[in-house]
Amino acid sequence: MARTTLQARDLWADIQTLRERRPLVHSITNVVVTNFNANVLLAAGASPVMTQAHEELEDMVAIAQALVINIGTLDAYAVEAMTIALRAANARGVPVALDPVGAGATAYRNRTLAALLAAGRPTAIRGNASEIMSLAGEAVATRGVDSSAGTEAALAPALALAANHGAVVCVSGAVDHVVAPDGRVLRLDNGHEWMTRITGVGCSLTALVGAFCAVQPDAWRATAAATALMGVAGEIAAEQARARGAGVGTMAALLVDALQLVDEAGFLARARIVDD
Amino acid sequence: MARTTLQARDLWADIQTLRERRPLVHSITNVVVTNFNANVLLAAGASPVMTQAHEELEDMVAIAQALVINIGTLDAYAVEAMTIALRAANARGVPVALDPVGAGATAYRNRTLAALLAAGRPTAIRGNASEIMSLAGEAVATRGVDSSAGTEAALAPALALAANHGAVVCVSGAVDHVVAPDGRVLRLDNGHEWMTRITGVGCSLTALVGAFCAVQPDAWRATAAATALMGVAGEIAAEQARARGAGVGTMAALLVDALQLVDEAGFLARARIVDD
Amino acid sequence: MARTTLQARDLWADIQTLRERRPLVHSITNVVVTNFNANVLLAAGASPVMTQAHEELEDMVAIAQALVINIGTLDAYAVEAMTIALRAANARGVPVALDPVGAGATAYRNRTLAALLAAGRPTAIRGNASEIMSLAGEAVATRGVDSSAGTEAALAPALALAANHGAVVCVSGAVDHVVAPDGRVLRLDNGHEWMTRITGVGCSLTALVGAFCAVQPDAWRATAAATALMGVAGEIAAEQARARGAGVGTMAALLVDALQLVDEAGFLARARIVDD
Numbered sequence: 001m002a003r004t005t006l007q008a009r010d011l012w013a014d015i016q017t018l019r020e021r022r023p024l025v026h027s028i029t030n031v032v033v034t035n036f037n038a039n040v041l042l043a044a045g046a047s048p049v050m051t052q053a054h055e056e057l058e059d060m061v062a063i064a065q066a067l068v069i070n071i072g073t074l075d076a077y078a079v080e081a082m083t084i085a086l087r088a089a090n091a092r093g094v095p096v097a098l099d100p101v102g103a104g105a106t107a108y109r110n111r112t113l114a115a116l117l118a119a120g121r122p123t124a125i126r127g128n129a130s131e132i133m134s135l136a137g138e139a140v141a142t143r144g145v146d147s148s149a150g151t152e153a154a155l156a157p158a159l160a161l162a163a164n165h166g167a168v169v170c171v172s173g174a175v176d177h178v179v180a181p182d183g184r185v186l187r188l189d190n191g192h193e194w195m196t197r198i199t200g201v202g203c204s205l206t207a208l209v210g211a212f213c214a215v216q217p218d219a220w221r222a223t224a225a226a227t228a229l230m231g232v233a234g235e236i237a238a239e240q241a242r243a244r245g246a247g248v249g250t251m252a253a254l255l256v257d258a259l260q261l262v263d264e265a266g267f268l269a270r271a272r273i274v275d276d
Numbered sequence: 277m278a279r280t281t282l283q284a285r286d287l288w289a290d291i292q293t294l295r296e297r298r299p300l301v302h303s304i305t306n307v308v309v310t311n312f313n314a315n316v317l318l319a320a321g322a323s324p325v326m327t328q329a330h331e332e333l334e335d336m337v338a339i340a341q342a343l344v345i346n347i348g349t350l351d352a353y354a355v356e357a358m359t360i361a362l363r364a365a366n367a368r369g370v371p372v373a374l375d376p377v378g379a380g381a382t383a384y385r386n387r388t389l390a391a392l393l394a395a396g397r398p399t400a401i402r403g404n405a406s407e408i409m410s411l412a413g414e415a416v417a418t419r420g421v422d423s424s425a426g427t428e429a430a431l432a433p434a435l436a437l438a439a440n441h442g443a444v445v446c447v448s449g450a451v452d453h454v455v456a457p458d459g460r461v462l463r464l465d466n467g468h469e470w471m472t473r474i475t476g477v478g479c480s481l482t483a484l485v486g487a488f489c490a491v492q493p494d495a496w497r498a499t500a501a502a503t504a505l506m507g508v509a510g511e512i513a514a515e516q517a518r519a520r521g522a523g524v525g526t527m528a529a530l531l532v533d534a535l536q537l538v539d540e541a542g543f544l545a546r547a548r549i550v551d552d
Numbered sequence: 553m554a555r556t557t558l559q560a561r562d563l564w565a566d567i568q569t570l571r572e573r574r575p576l577v578h579s580i581t582n583v584v585v586t587n588f589n590a591n592v593l594l595a596a597g598a599s600p601v602m603t604q605a606h607e608e609l610e611d612m613v614a615i616a617q618a619l620v621i622n623i624g625t626l627d628a629y630a631v632e633a634m635t636i637a638l639r640a641a642n643a644r645g646v647p648v649a650l651d652p653v654g655a656g657a658t659a660y661r662n663r664t665l666a667a668l669l670a671a672g673r674p675t676a677i678r679g680n681a682s683e684i685m686s687l688a689g690e691a692v693a694t695r696g697v698d699s700s701a702g703t704e705a706a707l708a709p710a711l712a713l714a715a716n717h718g719a720v721v722c723v724s725g726a727v728d729h730v731v732a733p734d735g736r737v738l739r740l741d742n743g744h745e746w747m748t749r750i751t752g753v754g755c756s757l758t759a760l761v762g763a764f765c766a767v768q769p770d771a772w773r774a775t776a777a778a779t780a781l782m783g784v785a786g787e788i789a790a791e792q793a794r795a796r797g798a799g800v801g802t803m804a805a806l807l808v809d810a811l812q813l814v815d816e817a818g819f820l821a822r823a824r825i826v827d828d
Contacts, residue, residue, distance in 0.1 A: 032310040032326050034584040038751035043800055048751065049654070050584050053626045056660035063657065074329045075353065077627065102325070105339065108332035197536070199314035199324065241533075248319055249532025256801025257793075260749070308586040308602050350605045351629065378601070381615065382608035473812070475590035475600065517809075524595055525808025 006186055006224055008271035012264055014216045014225035019045035023065035023214035027207055028052055028082050030072025030101065033200030036252070037068075040204040043260040044229065046211040052081040061088040065095075065214035068207050069122070071112060072101035079112055086120035095219065097210035098122035098167075099203055104134030117165060123219045124168040125161065126206040129154035132171045136161040151175055159183065168219045172205060175274065176227045180220035187274035188224065190231025192238035197248040198255070205230045232270045233258035282462055282500055284547035288540055290492045290501035295321035299341035299490035303483055304328055304358050306348025306377065309476030312528070313344075316480040319536040320505065322487040328357040337364040341371075341490035344483050345398070347388060348377035355388055362396035371489035371498075374398035374443075375482035380410025393441060399495045400444040401437065402482040405430035408447045412437040427453055435459065444495045448481060451550065452503045456496035463550035464500065466507025468514035473524040474531070481506045508546045509534035558738055558776055560823035564816055566768045566777035571597035575617035575766035579759055580604055580634050582624025582653065585752030588804070589620075592756040595812040596781065598763040604633040613640040617647075617766035620759050621674070623664060624653035631664055638672035647765035647774075650674035650719075651758035656686030669717060675771045676720040677713065678758040681706035684723045688713040703727055711735065720771045724757060727826065728779045732772035739826035740776065742783025744790035749800040750807070757782045784822045785810035 025046045029037055034050060041048040051060055054077075061067060067089040069082045089096045098116070102109050113135060125135070129151045133140040136157035151173035158169040162181045171177045176188040195201045208230055212222035237254035241247065301322045305313055310326060317324040327336055330353075337343060343365040345358045365372045374392070378385050389411060401411070405427045409416040412433035427449035434445040438457045447453045452464040471477045484506055488498035513530035517523065577598045581589055586602060593600040603612055606629075613619060619641040621634045641648045650668070654661050665687060677687070681703045685692040688709035703725035710721040714733045723729045728740040747753045760782055764774035789806035793799065 030326075031307055031583055032314050035311055035587055035751060038584050039801065039804070042749045042751060049657075050582075051625055051654075053660060056626075056658035059658035059660070073327055074332075102327075105325075106332035106335035108329060108335065197318045199311060199318055245537075246530075247533030247536040249315065249529035249536070252315070252532075253529055253801035253805055254798075256804075257799030260799040260801070261797075306602075307583055308590050311587055349603055350608075378603075381601075382611035384605060384608035384611065473594045475587060475594055521813075522806070523809030523812040525591065525805035525812070528591070528808075529805055 005184070006221060006273060008228070008268050008273060010221065011225040011228045011271060012267050014212055014222065015229055015267065017215045018211055021215050022047050023211060024049060024063060025066045025068060025207065025211050025214065026051070026060050026064035026085070027068040027070070028078065028085055029068060029070035029203060029207070032072060033203040036200040037204050037207045039256050040259060041207055041211055043256045044208055044211060052078055054081060054084060057081060057085045058088045061085055061092065061094055066210040067094055067096045068099070068210040069096060069116070070099040070101060070203050070206060071109060072099070072203060074108070074112060082116060083119045086116060090120045095123040095210065095213035096120070097206050097213060098125045099206035100125065100127045100131045100135050101203065103127060103131040104140055110134070121165060122167050123213050124170065124209050124223045126170040126172060126209050126223070128202060129171055129173055132161060132169060133157045151177055155179070155185070168223045170209065170223050170227055172202060172227065176231065178220060178224045178227055184220055186220070186224050188227050188231055189272040189274050190228060190270060191234045194238050194248050194251055195234040198252045201234070228271045229259065232267055233262060235270060236262065236266070281460070282497060282549065284504070284544050284549060286497065287501040287504045287547060288543050290488055290498065291505055291543065293491045294487055297491050298323050299487060300325060300339060301342045301344060301483065301487050301490065302336050302340035302361070303344040303346070304354065304361055305344060305346035305479060305483070308348060309479040312476040313480050313483045315532050316535060317483055317487055319532045320484055320487060328354055330357060330360060333357060333361045334364045337361055337368065337370055342486040343370055343372045344375070344486040345372060345392070346375040346377060346479050346482060347385060348375070348479060350384070350388060358392060359395045362392060366396045371399040371486065371495065372396070373482050373486035373489060374401045375479055376401065376403045376407045376411050377479065379403060379407040380416055386410070397441060398443050399489050400446065400485050400499045402446040402448060402485050402499070404478060405447055405449055408437060408445060409433045427451055431455070431461070444499045446485065446499050446503055448478060448503065452507065454496060454500045454503055460496055462496070462500050464503050464507055465548040465550050466504060466546060467510045470514045470524050470527055471510040474528045477506070477510070504547045505535065508543055509538060511546060512538065512542070557736070558773060558825060560780070560820050560825060562773065563777040563780045563823060564819050566764055566774065567781055567819065569767045570763055573767050574599050575763060576601060576615060577618045577620060577759065577763050577766065578603070578612050578616035578637070579620040579622070580630065580637055581620060581622035581755060581759070584624060585755040588752040589756050589759045591808050592811060593759055593763055595808045596760055596763060604630055606633060606636060609633060609637045610640045613637055613644065613646055618762040619646055619648045620651070620762040621648060621668070622651040622653060622755050622758060623661060624651070624755060626660070626664060634668060635671045638668060642672045647675040647762065647771065648672070649758050649762035649765060650677045651755055652677065652679045652683045652687050653755065655679060655683040656692055662686070673717060674719050675765050676722065676761050676775045678722040678724060678761050678775070680754060681723055681725055684713060684721060685709045703729055707731070707737070720775045722761065722775050722779055724754060724779065728783065730772060730776045730779055736772055738772070738776050740779050740783055741824040741826050742780060742822060743786045746790045746800050746803055747786040750804045753782070753786070780823045781811065784819055785814060787822060788814065788818070
């Protein structure tokens with residue numbers, strides 16, 4: 001029986017490090033999730049900053065410990081901002097997390113992603129199964145920004161994408177897959193279906209991937225820590241919401257609470273790393 | 277005594293259909309309410325997507341089941357995006373819900389609305405009394421984006437507006453009026469005053485109108501279903517908030533909860549269709 | 553022993569006036585905090601409107617009772633919008649609250665702030681210690697949008713800034729300092745550390761400063777009222793959240809609740825004006 005090389009206690013150590021170091025995370029993200037993403041980063045222990053102004057991107061990247069690029073809402077100005085910031089981050093060795101929101105949904109998104117991946121190298125890419133499959137060149141039916149495929153079907157495309165771009169790839173869904181360019185695979189089985197009913201949870205996971213890459217140099221492990229933390233917090237929030245007869249509106253606030261308050265015992269009791 | 281042609285159980289049937297079909301709703305909306313609107317759509321059962329990128333508007337409208345246009349925060353790029361998307365939706369038969377935020381407040385808003393209504397035809401228009409009266413050509417004192425008039429005063433202008441543009445018109449307020457181009461009028465008496473103290477509730481109702489138009493071809497009935505659902509959910513949320521000594525901050529989350537969780541018995545017990 | 557000239561009951565009177573008059577507050581603010589700022593203004597009793605469209609800025613300022621300018625997320629269009637609106641407000645005597653988000657973090661922010669202060673005069677400026685020190689011309693280590701200095705160190709720079717620009721200056725932090733161009737200083741000791749873990753609390757305080765300036769002609773007293781209200785509401789929200797084992801996600805909603813619901817007895821029991 002295969003043994004995973006990461007244990008839940010490794011991921012917990014990274015969560016503690018994030019809370020202690022409070023890295024500055026610069027996000028260029030979509031207008032739907034700015035507020036929620038910033039609150040997720042603050043709750044988890046990071047310090048968010050968001051700007052697209054071309055005049056200050058290099059200055060901001062220079063003081064940031066991570067960059068997050070999210071293509072949820074695009075225009076020419078934002079695409080150029082992402083390109084400038086990506087290049088600056090690569091030049092300085094600042095880790096970059098990329099969220100290919102809606103990859104496959106329109107030709108424009110596909111072109112933009114191809115141009116970004118030609119301009120620089122993300123450290124980690126986080127998407128749902130449809131997005132990762134599309135980005136890996138698979139023909140996939142998409143439906144706006146929600147996934148139309150399961151994560152298992154995206155595993156092989158994710159491995160190819162990771163190898164081609166030298167980036168960690170996270171496919172999030174009912175079971176999350178975190179794959180490295182060298183072929184390492186980690187499966188995480190946390191979360192709750194209601195997480196798909198709150199806008200920006202996926203985008204916020206990508207933001208957390210950036211934050212963890214700021215404090216953990218192994219991007220595969222950093223991405224796993226972010227994914228486990230979000231999954232565990234989502235479970236806690238869903239349980240708490242349902243226990244009081246509440247729904248996804250209340251759960252969104254409880255998710256932020258759990259990101260801030262989950263402790264070692266609570267995390268270790270829930271984090272489920274699935275052996276192959 | 278006049279009889280209404282719609283019963284609460286008809287509207288409940290549409291709510292169930294929305295939850296089953298999960299239509300993709302493309303919104304071009306203002307930067308204040310993006311997150312709340314997306315969460316409202318997700319809670320009610322729809323799948324939101326938001327983009328203004330001219331390069332992908334036609335592709336996105338082509339996969340959407342409804343389009344929502346909200347003029348709350350404008351610039352030249354957004355206005356052109358709305359125009360492109362409106363024309364594409366009209367060409368494809370995709371229903372369009374229009375929110376004329378702040379109509380009458382500035383000459384620019386009035387010009388923009390006139391240009392949009394010249395460029396295409398919305399399926400439904402949802403506004404407060406001031407906005408609908410202004411859009412119908414009445415001289416009305418406005419005050420930013422909040423209404424300065426009661427809904428009863430807007431009934432005749434709403435009927436004229438509906439007939440002129442071939443669109444359903446919803447005037448929301450203490451009592452909501454839903455009027456059709458053929459003169460049908462439905463009055464709904466749900467909601468709570470605190471709904472006016474949460475930003476984006478009106479905009480979110482317009483988003484729900486779009487979502488219901490995606491699953492119910494009679495736009496008058498679809499608009500009534502959206503209005504009744506929002507009114508009932510607002511009542512539930514206000515009651516729950518007040519029962520625990522909370523205010524409008526907590527109520528906003530409870531409103532999203534109620535949109536997701538309200539069941540048949542709860543809806544039918546509360547929905548108040550007012551006979552003429 | 554020095555005596556302060558303002559008592560908590562003076563500030564409470566202003567809170568009551570705000571609730572009664574419901575002034576229209578026009579904000580040009582950053583894309584991260586639009587929704588939260590609008591909900592804070594609504595909860596406190598004001599009526600928010602947000603637009604950057606150059607075509608309508610003068611019309612909107614003409615019907616507004618206050619203008620709020622926040623440089624959190626900039627581009628050339630937004631900067632021009634802020635300049636137009638600031639000049640229009642100055643010309644009409646509409647009070648202006650300025651939030652110099654991230655002052656000192658990048659050269660672009662510094663240039664933009666210098667240009668704004670050359671184009672017009674804010675009535676009040678609200679920032680954290682790093683921002684106020686930077687704006688006053690002090691060399692200060694900054695870290696994105698969070699402060700790296702204590703408020704006490706910013707007192708002298710704040711007094712110089714106030715005198716130079718004829719504006720009230722509020723330095724918010726563990727203890728808040730509100731200083732007037734004529735040298736009056738008020739220290740307020742309310743709030744909770746968790747307020748720094750919710751995005752937009754500082755920006756929302758600036759929005760409240762604008763709202764209070766709309767109803768209280770003494771801008772120093774108006775700024776003190778806004779600061780005391782936010783501090784008291786933050787304390788209440790943090791206590792309530794912690795009492796139920798919740799975190800900063802739940803606290804954000806409770807903060808909005810407290811802004812709406814705090815009553816005279818609750819406010820007077822908590823508001824702590826610190827004598828020199």
